[in-house]
Amino acid sequence: MTDRTDVIDIPHHPIAVIGGGLGGLTLARVLQVHGIEAAVFELDASPAARTQGGMLDIHEDSGQEALRAAGLHERFRESVLPGGQATRVLDKNAVVRMDEPDDGTGGRPEIDRGDLRKLLLGSLREGTVRWGAKVTGARPLGGGRHEVRLADGSAFTTDLLVGADGAWSRIRPLVSAARPAYTGVSFVEVDLLEADVRHPVAAEVVGGGFFFALGAGRGFLAHRETDGSLHVYVALEAPEDWLDGIDFSDTGAAKSRVLEHFADWDKALRSLVADADGALVPRRIHALPVGHRWERVPGVTLLGDAAHLMSPFAGEGANLAMLDGAELGRFLAARPDDVEAALTAYEERLFPRSEAAAEDSARGAALLFRQDAPEGLLEMFTGHP
Numbered sequence: 001m002t003d004r005t006d007v008i009d010i011p012h013h014p015i016a017v018i019g020g021g022l023g024g025l026t027l028a029r030v031l032q033v034h035g036i037e038a039a040v041f042e043l044d045a046s047p048a049a050r051t052q053g054g055m056l057d058i059h060e061d062s063g064q065e066a067l068r069a070a071g072l073h074e075r076f077r078e079s080v081l082p083g084g085q086a087t088r089v090l091d092k093n094a095v096v097r098m099d100e101p102d103d104g105t106g107g108r109p110e111i112d113r114g115d116l117r118k119l120l121l122g123s124l125r126e127g128t129v130r131w132g133a134k135v136t137g138a139r140p141l142g143g144g145r146h147e148v149r150l151a152d153g154s155a156f157t158t159d160l161l162v163g164a165d166g167a168w169s170r171i172r173p174l175v176s177a178a179r180p181a182y183t184g185v186s187f188v189e190v191d192l193l194e195a196d197v198r199h200p201v202a203a204e205v206v207g208g209g210f211f212f213a214l215g216a217g218r219g220f221l222a223h224r225e226t227d228g229s230l231h232v233y234v235a236l237e238a239p240e241d242w243l244d245g246i247d248f249s250d251t252g253a254a255k256s257r258v259l260e261h262f263a264d265w266d267k268a269l270r271s272l273v274a275d276a277d278g279a280l281v282p283r284r285i286h287a288l289p290v291g292h293r294w295e296r297v298p299g300v301t302l303l304g305d306a307a308h309l310m311s312p313f314a315g316e317g318a319n320l321a322m323l324d325g326a327e328l329g330r331f332l333a334a335r336p337d338d339v340e341a342a343l344t345a346y347e348e349r350l351f352p353r354s355e356a357a358a359e360d361s362a363r364g365a366a367l368l369f370r371q372d373a374p375e376g377l378l379e380m381f382t383g384h385p
Contacts, residue, residue: 010147010154010155010156010157011156011157012156012157012158012159013038013039013156013157013158014037014038014158014159014160015031015036015037015038015039015158015159015160015162015332016038016039016041016148016156016158016160016161016162017038017039017040017041017162017164018041018135018148018161018162018163018164018165018169018170018171019040019041019042019163019164019165019166019169019304019306020040020041020042020044020121020129020131020164021117021164021166021304021321022113022116022117022120022304022318022321022322022325023164023303023304023305023321023322023324023325024040024042024162024164024165024303024304024325025040025117025120025121025124025129025325026066026067026070026120026321026322026324026325026326026329027162027164027303027324027325027326027328027329028040028124028128028129028325028329029070029071029072029120029123029124029325029329030066030069030070030325030326030328030329030330030333031329031332031333032123032124032125032128033069033070033071033329034329034330034332034333035333036329036332036333036336037125037128038128038162039128039130039158040124040128040129040130041129041130041133041135041148041150042129042130042131042132042133043132043133043134043135044131044132045131045132046131046132047117047118047121047131049131054112054113054223054225054231055081055110055111055112055113055210055223055224055225055226055231056110056111056112056113056116056315056318056319057085057108057109057110057210057315058076058080058108058109058110058111058116058318058319059108059315059316059319060108062316062319062320062322062323063318063319063322063323064076065323065326066319066322066323066325066326067322069326069329069330070120070123070326071123072119072120072123075119076111076116076119077109079111079112079115079116079119080109080110080111081109081110081111081112081224081225081226085102085108085109085110085209085210086099086100086101086102086207086208086209086210087099087100087209087210087211087212087381088100088206088207088209088210088211088212089211089212089213089214089374089377089378089381090205090211090212090213090214090269090374091213091214091215091373091374092213092214092215092262092264092265092266092269093265093266094205094213094266094268094269097374097378098378098381098382099207100381102208102209108315110209110210110223112225112226113318115226116318133150134150134151134152135148135149135150135151135165135170135171136149136150136151136170137149137170138161138170138171138174138300140174140298140299140300141157143298143299144159144160144298144299144300144339144340145157145158145159145299146158146161146174146299146300148161158299159299159339160299160300160332160339161174161299161300161301162300162301162302162303162328163300163301163302163303163306163307164302164303164304164306164321164325165306166304166305166306166309167180167286167305167306167309168180169302169305169306171300171302171306172302172306172307174297174300175294175295175297175300175301175302176292176294176302178288178289178292179288180286180287180288180309181286181287181288181289182240182284182285182286183285183286183287183311183365184237184238184285185235185236185237185238185285185311185365185369186235186236186238186240186242186243186282186283186284186285187233187234187235187282187283187284187285188233188234188236188243188254188258188273188280188281188282188283189231189232189233189234189280189281189282189283190231190232190234190272190273190276190277190278190280190281191229191230191231191232191276191277191278192229192230192232192272192275192276192277193228193229193277193278194228194229195224195228195229195230196228198277199230199271199275201268201271202230202268202271202272202275203224203230205268205269205272206222206223206224206230206272207224208224209223209224210222210223211223212368212374212377213265213269213374214368214369214373214374214377215265215373215374216369216370216371216372216373217236217237217369217371217373218234218235218236218237218261218262218369219235219368219369219373219374220232220233220234220235220269220272221233221235222272230272232272232273232276234258234272234273235368235369236261237369240284243282243284245257246258246282248279248280248281248282251278251279251280254280255273255274255276255280258273258280259273259274285311285312286309287309287310287311287358287361287362288308288309288310288358290310290355290358290359290362291351291354291355291358292307292308292354292355292358293347293351293354293355296340296343296344296347298340299339301328301343301346301347303321303324303325303328303350304317304320304321304324304325305317305321307324307350307354308320308350308354308355308357308358310357310358310361310362311361311362311364311365312361313361313362313364313365313367313368314357314360314361314363314364316357316360316361320353320354320357323353324350327346327349327350328342328346331343331345331346364380367379367380
């Protein structure tokens, strides 16, 4: 059969980045800083197609390093949430076990994920991101080139294909047969709007930064957002099908089902769900195997969750995605005539860094939901039992 690229003239992009999340955008920005153009393909129809999630703490040695490489660190600092590094830990009876104020060092400042994405998008030349471009698959053409297929029936070819398309990456199968597996933890996300005015009890119990209220196998994780709302993650060790048994179209009934698992918890903590505004959003936590890696495949690589999806319990996901993008961009800029050498150098740093972070994330989950929780988390923060 004749290769369709022999008979159909389709667009070609020297560098194609699949996924317009933080990692893919960081890669495109760092390449642009070095005078290299990349095309980013994002399935969202527009920048405003959906909300981008809650607050992120951006680490000095990873996410902030990436922003420096992108020439955006000073502008990032202008958007952080004052006091957002404060941390509070409570037990199931709402007894405060630790209450650390923001130390002002800026080592892990908090920023709204949407604001960070806007910062990256605004730094790219118009037309860099192709919106509404849902990738359905890709295939090698030989010599490191690939053809990428889109849901609208169109296709393009590329010399370098970067999968920055998240947990269920369409590019990962080109290099690895690994698939994310359920970690045993499910989240239900809720919001309390205008918290200081409309939900003063919840606002008081959560405080001004990040908040943990933990018990055996369950807990509440929350943070204050820049608009004054509280974003709450209800976490529960549960079977993979637990969420399937809840009708999330009936918000009142869903709240009751979730709160069944917190029947003996303090009323102020239960109010984080009982008084929540809007729908409850379910989310299963998946992860790739710790130490996920692949053999070098010409013309293609991965970054971010596509490469090393892990649980959120070390706060590394977004930070690593951005660092991946920045490092890949710098390696490509340093070796413009030898892409394979650049990819080899990038992956040699990617794999051990990802493995260490994934191990930390798995340990974090075990600590948070220990039978004597919150003791494990307190031990981690204080450095001793």
